[in-house]
Amino acid sequence: MLSKKMNDALNNQANRELYSAYLYLSMSYYFESIKMRGFAHWMRLQAGEELVHTMKMLDYTAGKGGRAEMLAVEAPKFSWDSPQQAFQHVWDHERAVTGLIKALVKVAEEESDEGTAEFLQWYVKEQVEEEESSDNVLNKVKAAGDDRSALEAADRLLGERAFKFPRGFEIFP
Numbered sequence: 001m002l003s004k005k006m007n008d009a010l011n012n013q014a015n016r017e018l019y020s021a022y023l024y025l026s027m028s029y030y031f032e033s034i035k036m037r038g039f040a041h042w043m044r045l046q047a048g049e050e051l052v053h054t055m056k057m058l059d060y061t062a063g064k065g066g067r068a069e070m071l072a073v074e075a076p077k078f079s080w081d082s083p084q085q086a087f088q089h090v091w092d093h094e095r096a097v098t099g100l101i102k103a104l105v106k107v108a109e110e111e112s113d114e115g116t117a118e119f120l121q122w123y124v125k126e127q128v129e130e131e132e133s134s135d136n137v138l139n140k141v142k143a144a145g146d147d148r149s150a151l152e153a154a155d156r157l158l159g160e161r162a163f164k165f166p167r168g169f170e171i172f173p
């Protein structure tokens, strides 16, 4: 059984994960609007991953006898000045999420909830990967700078990203 404090903190984080999905979807449609289809594709898959993070957390909460609650999702930014600014935003955002996950682990420890602390290790590891991949992509876009053909090459490269949804989370093919 989850404590009320733990239950609330998990619902809050699930909300932030859903916000991440919303933010990346917003970026995906921004990229589509400027005809950078590879970047749009990358963001779309990123949004799908965040939806998995959301549901995984809500499933855990419900499975532990807690109550998964859907909180209001904040509207994300709608437009960016450049691809670089958008990818910088991704990087900043993922760093902030890492901070939130660490704070959540702390709540689990304070509540002496070892099961939840252990469950959250999946998110700790995931954030290491998220930071690495967003750093990687940001560097590619930065290196392209204002060079249109280099940016198009980066766009093509990111367009090759593949992602397979885990079983039970198949959201779109």
Ligand SMILES: [Fe+2]
Binding pocket: 017, 020, 049, 050, 053, 097
């Ligand atoms: Fe996430």
Ligand SMILES: [Fe+2]
Binding pocket: 020, 050, 094, 097, 130
């Ligand atoms: Fe993320």
